[in-house]
Amino acid sequence: MVNKGFSIVEITLVIAVMAVLAGMTAPAFIDFLNLQRVQSEENTLKEIKRAIEIFSEQYSRLPDDQAANNAFCNTPNNTWDECLATVSNLSAGQILTDTWGRPRSYVHMEDNTAVLMGNQVSVHYATVLSSGPDQAADNVAGIATAAAGTFIVFDDATDNDWWANQATLVDSLNDFQALIPANDDLVIKHSDRPTKMKNYEIMLERLKNISEALETFARTKYNEAAILGEANVDKKIFYPPAERLTGPADSLTSYGDQVRALLPAAQFGADRAVYNGATEATRRTEMINLMRVLGLPDSYCCNAMEKILIGGEWVERALYYYSNPRPVIDPAGPVCPGVRAQVTDAAPLYMPLRITTRPYECP
Numbered sequence: 583m584v585n586k587g588f589s590i591v592e593i594t595l596v597i598a599v600m601a602v603l604a605g606m607t608a609p610a611f612i613d614f615l616n617l618q619r620v621q622s623e624e625n626t627l628k629e630i631k632r633a634i635e636i637f638s639e640q641y642s643r644l645p646d647d648q649a650a651n652n653a654f655c656n657t658p659n660n661t662w663d664e665c666l667a668t669v670s671n672l673s674a675g676q677i678l679t680d681t682w683g684r685p686r687s688y689v690h691m692e693d694n695t696a697v698l699m700g701n702q703v704s705v706h707y708a709t710v711l712s713s714g715p716d717q718a719a720d721n722v723a724g725i726a727t728a729a730a731g732t733f734i735v736f737d738d739a740t741d742n743d744w745w746a747n748q749a750t751l752v753d754s755l756n757d758f759q760a761l762i763p764a765n766d767d768l769v770i771k772h773s774d775r776p777t778k779m780k781n782y783e784i785m786l787e788r789l790k791n792i793s794e795a796l797e798t799f800a801r802t803k804y805n806e807a808a809i810l811g812e813a814n815v816d817k818k819i820f821y822p823p824a825e826r827l828t829g830p831a832d833s834l835t836s837y838g839d840q841v842r843a844l845l846p847a848a849q850f851g852a853d854r855a856v857y858n859g860a861t862e863a864t865r866r867t868e869m870i871n872l873m874r875v876l877g878l879p880d881s882y883c884c885n886a887m888e889k890i891l892i893g894g895e896w897v898e899r900a901l902y903y904y905s906n907p908r909p910v911i912d913p914a915g916p917v918c919p920g921v922r923a924q925v926t927d928a929a930p931l932y933m934p935l936r937i938t939t940r941p942y943e944c945p
Contacts, residue, residue, distance in 0.1 A: 714766030
């Protein structure tokens with residue numbers, strides 16, 4: 583039998599059927615592709631949020647949306663995306679540009695009004711927005727947009743219509759909490775307030791344990807002195823000696839013999855355990871040594887709520903330790919009396935030791 587092939591009618595019919603099928607499936611296929619891109623964008627935003635969290639833990643702050651304020655990032659341009667890239671598997675380009683090839687918008691605000699343990703604490707807030715599949719930013723409350731050709735793009739972070747730039751701090755925080763992007767836009771939000779509160783609880787625990795360890799140390803040295811018949815034990819200090827930040831220096835005769843015997847040892851310097859006026863690096867080293875003498879972890883040396891740059895590394899700032907602080911007679915002044923120089927002095931009376939996160943007014 584001779585194969586005559588398909589007729590024109592048959593071919594036309596097949597093509598028509600294929601066209602109908604293609605027309606029916608094309609929208610679904612396009613929707614599938616869009617869904618894939620949206621899921622990809624959501625996953626990338628999760629990675630960016632994770633980078634923000636890591637950055638916050640490492641630096642106790644967030645990158646600013648203005649590169650001029652990010653010199654601490656030490657990147658080529660100090661932009662927010664470059665800063666976050668230092669703690670992420672994403673490149674700066676992947677952080678800056680969304681799945682559809684348009685720049686994401688990053689807005690940051692710092693609140694300096696919070697006070698914990700008598701210290702001003704900075705709380706940081708930030709948002710990252712993507713304009714979504716339609717590649718057009720939607721203008722809603724708290725989000726600043728600007729016309730640019732066919733599309734609407736996110737405006738600069740300094741625009742007054744951003745949540746961070748409202749008339750009052752309360753307005754900004756309310757807008758931050760309520761911020762919901764319109765239509766197909768996507769957003770992530772982050773505040774390091776929970777981290778700051780966690781670190782506050784850590785500090786309370788550290789201070790409690792340090793105080794208890796110092797009291798145990800002092801009682802032990804006092805008992806040793808009493809057993810050995812040391813003179814004037816009731817008039818001496820048995821805490822590890824600390825040198826003042828400013829003002830008159832303590833005489834080491836104010837300290838018990840059992841305490842002074844530790845000074846030439848490897849743990850302490852020649853005349854003090856801690857010098858509060860030393861450089862940040864030296865004070866940190868001395869506070870670590872003090873913690874080791876007290877049998878506490880090295881991390882107890884420092885303030886869990888604040889980090890500073892020492893030797894190219896961001897580390898917690900060392901606490902201040904005062905073994906014989908002076909009283910504050912006039913808090914408005916303050917007026918600080920002289921320090922007792924030896925055990926025969928009649929006044930002033932010894933004050934309880936102080937461990938602080940900031941220099942004491944009458945050290």
